[in-house]
Amino acid sequence: MTLTIKTFSGPSAVPYFDDVARLRIEVFRAFPYLYEGSADYERKYLSTYARSPGSIFVLAFDGDEVVGAATGTPMKGETREVKAPFVVGGFNTDAIFYFGESILRSSYRGRGIGVRFIEEREDHAKNLGGMTHCTFCAVERPDDHPRRPADYVPLDEFWRNRGYLPRPDLRTTFNWQDLDETQESPKPMSFWIKEL
Template identity: 35%
Template structure:
């Protein structure tokens, strides 16, 4: 269903990003508690991480508002300005780092999913990146969980379905890992799989 008529989508870049960081941090803290991330985060850490978007050239945040409530966001910045663990995954690939734009998040509140809004946010992000005229491809990373994971919901729809439908391809062998505290209070290592989409 495509029902986004009441939603306002706005692009933020540069200094304008700063005013959105608290809203994006709230989305991350709430949505990343869900499967498959199961992430137990802390606001101060989120704001510290998101602060990089105010400094990185060509970084952007796209917000989706329903009235006064922020219900979705997409974030991105050039891969060369991202974490070393993300950059390092591309060391032995044919993709030059300075041509890759990294999609950090695509977040939607549960009530707003499966309505075409994710595609709209991604399309807005892609249009912005193409207009910059510098980047050849988009990449993102997804957490890998076994299908048998005990906390996997019965109605779970993997993000990989959305990525495939919107033109991303799995980059076989291009992976990294991050450690974070899960909602049960235990820190675990999490393998991350990269995906790529050409922009030309």
């Protein structure tokens, strides 16, 4: 196994979109996201990051195979759903760097790749200049959710150890189709934030 981490600016990641799309669908099928994805949606989603000035893709490779991916972009290029809580909360959204996702095939976890994903995006945000915070959001699922595995461990401690704090006052909703749904429905999301 030869693990490497490589970073790409928006358009330079396009050759890996199909790999990242397949990985997103694979990883996000698991709890807590339970995401029923499609390749077409994924390509459109990833294209928004490729077009966003200042965006970054951090990819983990095992040889030539993409086994992990993380994205980020200045918040000013993000959707209304992402920006609105920060606008209402009095933040300068031009100074916030948003982490889109961090996904890693389960057999590669526990090797420091998730830490690298955060560090690479934070360094990128600092190098852009003018960024005061990094943030991301996580889906909220009830503790008694029927698909919650008995051995599920939330990532809260991992995020806190990286300096991120939950902000329950910063909330939004994203729409997607769960595995047991016939159409998309809104999912509650809450933000975590760190001052750079």
